[in-house]
Amino acid sequence: MNTEDRFAGERLRESPFHPRQSALNLREAWSSWNGYKFADYYYDAEYEYFCIRNTCGTYDITPMQKYEISGPDAEAMLNRMVTRDVSKLGINRVTYVCWCTDEGRMIDDGTIFRLADDRFMLTCGSPSVAWLRKSVLGFDQVTVRDVTDETAALSLQGPTSCTVLQQMGLEDIATLKPFGIAHFPFHGGSLMVSRTGFTGDLGYELWVTPELALTLWDVLYAAGENYGIHPYGETATNMARLEAGFIMPDMEFNEALKTVHFEHDHTPYELSLGWLVDFKKPHFNGRKALLAEKQQGPHYTLVKLDIEGNKVADGSWLYSDKACRKKIGYVTSAMWSPSAKANIALAMIETPRLNGSVWAEIYYEKELRYYEKVARCEIKDQPFWAPARARQTPPPPF
Amino acid sequence: MNRYDSIIVGAGHNGLVCAAYLAKAGQKVLVLEASAEPGGLAATREFYPGFMSSVAHSISSFSSKVIEDLQLQSHGLNLSGRTMDTIGMGLDGKHVVIGDEMVSGVSPEDARSYVELRRQLKRFAKALASFWMKTMPRIGNNSPGELMTFAQLGLKLRLLGKEDLLEFMRMATLPMRDLMDENFDDKVLKAALSWDGLAGSRLAPRSPNSPVFAMLFKMFEASGGMHAIPAGGIAGLVNALVGAATVAGAELRLNTAVERITVVGDESGLRVTGVELAGGEVIEASRVISCADPKRTFLKLLGGANLEIEFANRINRLRTEGLVAKLHLALSAEPKFTGMGRANNRMIIAPTMDSIEFAFDDAKYGGCPEVPVMEVLVPSMQDPTLAPAGQHVLSANVMYVPAELRGGWTDEAKSNLLQRLLVQLEQYAPGISAQVIHAELLTPHDLEQTHNVTGGHWHHTEFAVDQLLMMRPTYEAAQYSAPVPGLYLCGAGSHPGGGLVGAPGHNAAREILK
Structure with missing residues (x-):
């Protein structure tokens, strides 16, 4: 046999x-x-x-994808690819970055580790070999190696x-x-x-x-x-x-290279990641489109919501009024936060509607019966969980 | 002060046209040319002591608007000479003579069909004519002005009448073979006529794509695509363009290779500042206009690093492999072709459409054609100054010769091809081999080296539906301006495309002067 x-x-x-x-x-x-x-x-x-x-x-x-990017042009190649200024990154430092298509639509986010002057590690959620191969065109002295399996x-x-x-x-x-x-x-x-x-x-x-x-x-x-x-x-x-308050692919955003429908993807501004875009840098991919997006303002903006009650607003539509007449957005992720003791969510809201009231239409289940409720939402600036120890050096002893 | 409004990279004919328009409009213009002669692929050089030739050896559709605007006649251009017939060469010495309005050497049916097809093609060419001298709309830009370009074309085609419109749409992407088989029986006629749709492209008679379009493009002027050689040869045209540009105030520097296009960046982004020459000299200008091909311009001179990623990759994938080699023969006497008087016409050596197809088949897989097909002129018949008295120059466009030959372009490979060409010529002009004083064979690979044109491609990038109109060379660079401010394109890689036409140079200048 x-x-x-x-x-x-x-x-x-x-x-x-x-x-x-x-x-x-x-x-x-x-x-x-x-x-x-x-x-x-x-x-x-x-x-x-x-x-x-x-x-x-x-x-x-x-399983997270890891790429070693090395050579005399490694910094320049990454700096053209991502929106943040990698030249400011010191050796043995990590930075959070995102990268976009020529049209300024976000392909993925990830981190860059600077391991030496001319050696970096890029990590990201999805395989990115194709994009990296495209990104090295024009840089002669750079090598990209997938080091995920090693x-x-x-x-x-x-x-x-x-x-x-x-x-x-x-x-x-x-x-x-x-x-x-x-x-x-x-x-x-x-x-x-x-x-x-x-x-x-x-x-x-x-x-x-x-x-x-x-x-x-x-x-x-x-x-x-x-x-x-x-x-x-x-x-x-x-x-x-x-x-x-961190974003997740396939929840908060679609990777731009994987969407079929025009504008089913997102810009960093829509995802409230405008702080990752450094216009002091003369050139990076999507710069022109992102500058236009910044000036016009994004169509949607990702926000953190604190929702009244305890019914999780998974997949909810958002409205500007309790009667749910004017739709203004949608929830991307939601949960009851045990640590914050709050009913929280991340949501996309039409940017001009950010200053008005926000109501979530929530469907919830009790013993196989569905109920509906409209709950008032409050937009929060700060993450629901951000303990001081996350930032302290040395961290407080346990 | 050593600062220019515009620097033009390359004194190809389009670069010169653009320079002339800009200088006439009052700009301070500098044209930089790497080689010793202006004209690019139209430059006339001495390939053997006393014998001159240019890679482009005839004119079929040079823009009459450019001639008029730049008063090229006052600068010595004389196109009043005889237009050449195109001769489909028969192996038996019975040739097919193709003129503007009639064909001889074929059956009466074929002769009638020719007249009808020719009239129809001329109607189509006329409907398209104004389109070649316009800037194509930017995809995604719905401004009324840009949409008007489309509306005008639609209207012109509609005015052809329903029957012609439908026939145009049917024929637009038809393979040459189908169009010829529909209309004619004579093999030599079919092969010779299809040549004009195929020359310079990566297409053969059985390829659907752009051959009909290419044929109509060549027919957009009053000459109807009939070939001619200006007085003084192709140099007559180039000299007139140099004259028009320099009299208007443009400076022309020869033997001056541009190493790179210089760029600065700050918080407002990147912008082009000028050029750096091979020797290190930096020349500043408000803009740089490249007559070089798009791949060379963007990836070699500007650098892919200064472009957006997807754009750079679109440029990189442009189809730029040339398939036309150039043969120049210095002949000790006038060549005699069987069954013909003096060889003062344009001769197509391709007895059947299959012979063209088979030559392409070889090249498709990286080989050299066993039996090459070619277009042959004896330019010294029209312009005796090209050769010493009593002697002659033979000039041939040879298809299909790959830029990247399997095994590489060794001396042996070149000499083999040359032998095949001479064997082929000998069949039509017995004794010609004995007349050869010197032979120069320029493969597309050679043309890339000598003329700095990627792939040695006549049209800088393939003239095919995926790279035409608002896709030429690719979107975001199809309106002559590049994504980096201060950089423009004016060469054959831009709409409408290649050949000695002058339209890209004209259109680029108009965009710049807007």
Whole structure:
């Protein structure tokens, strides 16, 4: 009998952390991200969420796409691609960036790590090889390499995260500033730690070669045993990032290269990411279109909403009046925030309507019966979750 | 002060036309030309002591508006000479003679069909004529002025009458083979007539796309696309253009290669400031107008880094591989072609449409045609100054010769092709090989080196429906201005396209002077 797996090429790949994560995935709640088998949750999403907020959790970011961009033209190439000024980024620093089409429509957001004068790492949610290949045209001395599969990365987020890393032996870790990078010798190789994350809280991301992944896991979990360390999946991440006010592809925005309908994508201004666009830079992709967008004002603006009551406004239409006569926008993500004790949402609202009242038409279910309610919304400037420890150096001891 | 209103990169005929218009309008204009002669692919050079030729060897549709506006006649242009017939060469010495209004050497049916088709094509060409000298509307720009261009075309085509309009729409993208088979029986006639739709393109008789359009483009002037050689040869045209430009005040610097187009950037974005020459000299200007091809202009001279990503990639994917080689022969005596009097017409050596198709088949896969097809002139018959007394120059456009030959353009590969060409010529003009004093074969690869034109492409970028009209060379650069302020295009890569026409240079100047 032929035992060859006919579907070998189609099966989800396993991250280097998989042996440990699969043992802990009590619910077998797997989905996928960029071809990797990936946990939605391990035991209970809300429990994992509370670990992020009260102790700490690990989230496997191996499937996140990582590109090494190196060579004498690396800085110039990235600087033309992204809207922010990369030349200001110091070595061992990270910055949050977005990049756009020629028409100023956002392709993706991500982070750039400056590892040397002429070496960077770009991370992003979706494969971007095609765009990067287009972006190097005109830059002779730059090499782009997909390093996703040769990097194992784990996000460690939550108030005890710094202490856990100290317990692990990374003594100077407390001096690492937000968006800083530190390197440590680690079991014959090296461990890169960046003070970055997607939860709005104190947290780090740990980067090693795949051979060291399980060692990292074991050392980390041993150090975190008394500090509530627990793996968390996509669901808890989505809760934490929404409280922090971070955007998610396929929720707040469509990647511009993947939309079919004209203007089903977004500009950074619509996504309230205008602060990422640096017009002091003479040239970057989409500059002309973005300048026009800035001057005219975006059609929609992404806002944070605090909604009265406790009924989650998932998928709600927004109106300027309680009678729901004038539609002015739509909710992109919504949840009850356990930490803020608030009914929160991110929403797209027609920019001229931002100063008026906002009402959400909410449909909710009780025991298979649907009910409708119209709730008043308040637009908030600040994230729902932004503890001081996320910014403090050293972070307060736990 | 060494500052110009406009610097024009390249003294191709379109660059000279543009320079003349701008200088006439009072601009301080500098034209920079890398080679020793003005004219670009129309420049006349001595390819062997005493023997002169230019790559472009005849004129079929030079803009009469440009001639008039720039008073080229007063600068020595004389197009009053005889227009040449096009001769479809028969191997048996029986040739088909194609004139403006009649054809001979074919059956009476074919002769009648020719008259009818020719009249119809002329009606179509007339309806399209004003379109070539207009700036195409910018896609997405719905301003009344731009839409008017479309409206006018629509109206002109509508005024052809229903029958002609429908027939035009049917024929517009038809392969040459179908159009010819519908109308004629004579193989030589069909091959020779289809040549005008195919010359200089990456198309053969069976290719649908732009051949009918190309034919109509060449017919937009009163000559109806009949070829002629001006007094003094092609140099007569180039000299008149140089005269018009310089008398109006434009400066022309030869042997001056532009290394790059210079750009500065600040909070208001990037803008073009001038050019840097190969020697390092920097010359400033309010604008730079490139007569070089779009790929060279944007990716080599300006640099892809100074463009937006998608735009740069659209330029990079322009189809620019030329397929026409140029043969120049210095002959010790007048060549004698079988079955013909003096060789003072335009001879098409392609006995059937299949012979053209097969030559293309070879080239498609990177090979050289086993049996090349060609258009042959003996320009020294019209202009004796091109060769020493009693001696002659033969000039041939040879298709289909790939720019990138499989295995590379070695000396051996070139000499093989030259041998095939001489074998082919010998069949039509027995004894011609013995008359050859010197032969020069310029492959598209050579033309790229000598004339700084990407792919050695006559038209800078393929004249095909994906790269025509408001798509020429690509959207966002189809109105002669480039995405970077201060940079313009005026060469064959811009609407309406290539050939010795002068329209892109004229249209660019009008946009700049707006």
